[in-house]
Amino acid sequence: MVAHPDDMEFGAAAAIARWTGQGKHIVYCMVTSGEAGIDALPPDQCRIVREGEQIESARLVGVEAVEFLGLPDGVLEYGVDLRRAITAAVRAHRPDIVITNNFRATWGGRNLNQADHIAVGQATLDAVRDAGNRWVFAEQLVDGVEPWGGVREGWAAGSPDAAHGVDTSDSFDRGVASLEAHSAYIDGLGWDDFDPEEFLQSIARPTGGRLGAKYGAAFEVFPMGWGS
Numbered sequence: 001m002v003a004h005p006d007d008m009e010f011g012a013a014a015a016i017a018r019w020t021g022q023g024k025h026i027v028y029c030m031v032t033s034g035e036a037g038i039d040a041l042p043p044d045q046c047r048i049v050r051e052g053e054q055i056e057s058a059r060l061v062g063v064e065a066v067e068f069l070g071l072p073d074g075v076l077e078y079g080v081d082l083r084r085a086i087t088a089a090v091r092a093h094r095p096d097i098v099i100t101n102n103f104r105a106t107w108g109g110r111n112l113n114q115a116d117h118i119a120v121g122q123a124t125l126d127a128v129r130d131a132g133n134r135w136v137f138a139e140q141l142v143d144g145v146e147p148w149g150g151v152r153e154g155w156a157a158g159s160p161d162a163a164h165g166v167d168t169s170d171s172f173d174r175g176v177a178s179l180e181a182h183s184a185y186i187d188g189l190g191w192d193d194f195d196p197e198e199f200l201q202s203i204a205r206p207t208g209g210r211l212g213a214k215y216g217a218a219f220e221v222f223p224m225g226w227g228s
């Protein structure tokens with residue numbers, strides 16, 4: 001559950017590839033379609049491009065289901081409306097683990113995080129609890145939808161407070177391919193000489209080093225079960 005197409009690919013997708021390779025079932029939910037992400041492309045056209053890139057990017061790491069919640073890119077607000085939308089997705093998919101993006105104020109040091117990421121990460125952990133309470137967003141509990149309190153942990157990818165690492169040495173290349181799939185977005189950033197492989201290596205090497213592996217992905221893990 002992340003704010004934008006590309007959020008998983010800037011560091012976490014190699015871990016996803018490892019897990020799908022182990023047979024784990026993973027669904028991607030994008031709160032927005034990243035339609036405000038390309039300066040030269042109006043949102044109605046950008047939405048189509050970015051949804052297509054995300055679907056291909058997900059396929060490259062073994063994720064066949066990508067859901068777009070359709071909230072507005074760039075202006076997400078933490079609050080009840082965001083929690084409601086995420087709760088509906090949690091109740092629909094009934095996951096054991098929910099992964100989101102870093103929602104701390106920075107990426108470490110002074111590199112500021114982005115407002116949508118902060119709103120979505122916090123709302124996701126709250127929505128995991130909302131999903132288990134039948135009296136919260138009770139209007140969703142129709143047509144066979146039931147509360148879901150089975151999420152054991154929430155994982156925030158790339159958090160500066162991460163204390164858990166996943167060895168991604170064997171799936172690193174698939175993570176690179178999944179970031180390269182966002183070619184229209186990357187071109188639109190206008191970053192001269194941006195190389196997805198080099199960029200991901202620069203993140204994955206230090207984490208891998210701490211694991212005694214070549215590459216790794218870092219997560220801040222929150223236990224979500226009541227009473228645990």
Ligand SMILES: [Zn+2]
Binds near residue numbers: 003004006007114117
């Ligand atoms: Zn993002």
